[in-house]
Structures are given as structure tokens and as C-alpha cells.
Amino acid sequence: NAGVTQTPKFRVLKTGQSMTLLCAQDMNHEYMYWYRQDPGMGLRLIHYSVGEGTTAKGEVPDGYNVSRLKKQNFLLGLESAAPSQTSVYFCASRDNQETQYFGPGTRLLVL
Amino acid sequence: KQEVTQIPAALSVPEGENLVLNCSFTDSAIYNLQWFRQDPGKGLTSLLLIQSSQREQTSGRLNASLDKSSGRSTLYIAASQPGDSATYLCAVPQGGSEKLVFGKGTKLTVNP
Numbered sequence: 001n002a003g004v005t006q007t008p009k010f011r012v013l014k015t016g017q018s019m020t021l022l023c024a025q026d027m028n029h030e031y032m033y034w035y036r037q038d039p040g041m042g043l044r045l046i047h048y049s050v051g052e053g054t055t056a057k058g059e060v061p062d063g064y065n066v067s068r069l070k071k072q073n074f075l076l077g078l079e080s081a082a083p084s085q086t087s088v089y090f091c092a093s094r095d096n097q098e099t100q101y102f103g104p105g106t107r108l109l110v111l
Numbered sequence: 112k113q114e115v116t117q118i119p120a121a122l123s124v125p126e127g128e129n130l131v132l133n134c135s136f137t138d139s140a141i142y143n144l145q146w147f148r149q150d151p152g153k154g155l156t157s158l159l160l161i162q163s164s165q166r167e168q169t170s171g172r173l174n175a176s177l178d179k180s181s182g183r184s185t186l187y188i189a190a191s192q193p194g195d196s197a198t199y200l201c202a203v204p205q206g207g208s209e210k211l212v213f214g215k216g217t218k219l220t221v222n223p
Contacts, residue, residue, distance in 0.1 A: 004154075031209065043155075043200070043213040050209065058210055090154055098143055100211065102154035 002026055004103035006091050012109045013081045021076040021106050023091030029101075031094035032074040033058075034066060036087040037105075043090070049074055081110045113138045113205045117214035124191055125222050132186040132217045134201035139179045146175050146186050147200045149216070155200065159186070191221045 007022040023032065034046040035058075045058030049068040063085060065077045074093075078085060091103040114137045124130050134144070142163045147155040159168045159175040161184070167176050174187040184201055198216040205212050 033209075033211075040215070042215040043202075043211075045210050048209050056209070092155075097160065098145075099157045099160050100145065100155075101157065102147075104154045105152075 004091055004093055004101050006089075006103040006106050008106060009104070010107045010109075012111065013078075014111055015082060017081050018077070018079050019081065019108075020078075021089055021091075021108075023074045023076070023103060024072055025074075025091075025093040025101070026072065027093060027095065027101065028071070029093035029095055030071070032068065033092045033094070033100070034064070034074065034076045035090045035092065036060065037090060038087050046076065046089075081108075083110045086110045113141075113203060113212045115201060115203060115212050115214040117199075117201060117217050119217060120215070121218040121220075123220040123222060126191060126193060128191050128221075129187070129189050130191055130219070132188070132199050132219070134184040134186070134214055136182045136184075136203050136212075138203075138206070139182050140206070141179065141203045143204065144175075144177050144184050145202045145211070146173075146184075147202065149198045149200060151197075158199075188219075191219075193221050193223050195219060195221050 004025045030051045033048040035043045047066040052071040055066045067075045089106045092100045145160045146158045161168045161177040172189040198218045200216040202211040202213045
């Protein structure tokens with residue numbers, strides 16, 4: 001039981017490049033989330049999903065897209081990266097008791 | 112809009128001391144509150160989740176209390192150890208939504 005895993009762990013992008021962050025969970029959770037964590041700003045919700053095939057916007061969705069084609073996977077895409085998207089990205093899933101389980105994070109640097 | 116505040120931002124204590132971390136929230140219409148721990152460079156680990164119908168939850172040396180009417184929660188750590196050093200965050204749902212609102216955390220250092 002690996003819990004929540006994230007790929008990659010670290011990435012450097014140039015402005016305008018695109019990339020996809022992958023989140024996978026093996027706990028059969030319906031709910032999954034993408035957050036970003038920035039110094040002084042705390043954790044902010046980007047997008048979330050309440051089940052396979054569904055997605056919804058969080059607090060800071062602009063510049064990101066998501067897909068939940070399979071229940072166990074939640075993908076976060078950056079179509080045209082900007083320096084303001086330099087951050088640490090966390091994925092989480094939620095059990096029926098509403099406890100959230102977080103992945104180890106992806107550090108993204110956009111130059 | 113829900114806002115969550117954690118005071119103090121940082122706390123340094125000697126090993127063995129009992130301590131209290133504070134969390135306050137502006138909208139008392141919450142249905143639960145969670146406390147998390149984050150180690151440097153790592154993800155968050157859920158410590159305790161208190162439902163709105165509960166006043167306390169305990170796990171080992173940790174005890175979390177919730178007072179919805181005053182918009183406050185406390186995390187009590189008994190007999191602190193150096194391994195307790197981490198940042199502790201509390202989070203509450205925004206309205207009836209799936210969105211969790213996090214405090215900025217209290218960075219705890221327990222000195223041997």
C-alpha cells in the first residue's frame with residue numbers, strides 16, 4: 001500500500017513550456033485534490049475531483065488544467081508555464097471519514 | 112470567506128515540556144477540523160480530525176479540542192520530544208464545500 005505518490009519529485013521548466021504532474025493513489029478514494037504551497041501563502045487548492053471523470057475548480061485554478069480519467073490517477077497540467085507557477089505542488093486524496101492523505105510533493109521551478 | 116489563523120508562527124521548547132498550539136477560524140459553521148504535521152521537504156500527515164459534534168480527539172500524546180462557538184481549536188502535545196519538531200497546520204472546510212482552508216502553521220522546535 002503506497003498511499004499517494006507523485007511524479008516527478010522535482011522539475012525545472014522554462015517559461016512557456018508545458019508539463020503534466022501525475023498523482024496516483026491506491027486507497028480507492030473517490031476524492032482527490034491538487035494544492036500548491038508557497039512561502040507566506042500557505043496551502044491553496046488548485047483543482048479537485050469528487051470521482052472518476054469529474055473535476056472542479058479550487059481557489060487558484062488559473063493556468064492549470066486537470067483530468068481524472070481513472071479513479072486512481074489525478075493529473076495536473078501546465079500548458080504554458082510562468083515563473084509565478086514556481087511552487088511545491090501536493091496531491092491529496094480523502095477517505096470516507098474526510099481525512100486527507102497527502103503525497104510527498106513535486107518541486108517545480110519555472111525560469 | 113473562511114480564514115484560519117495559527118499563533119504562534121514559531122515555538123521553541125525544551126524536551127519534555129507540555130505545549131499547546133492554537134488555531135482560530137472566522138466561520139464557526141464547520142463540520143470538522145483537521146490537524147496536520149509537515150516535516151521539512153515532505154507532504155502533510157493527518158494527525159487528528161475532529162467532527163463538529165465532538166469536543167476532543169486523542170491520539171497518543173496528542174489531544175485536540177474544538178470549540179466551534181468561539182472559533183478555536185487547540186492541539187496539546189504532552190511530554191514533547193525532539194521527533195515532534197515539525198510544522199503543525201490546522202484546516203477547516205470552507206462553507207459546505209470540498210475546499211479546505213489551511214492556516215499557515217506553527218513551526219515547532221523541541222530542543223534535546
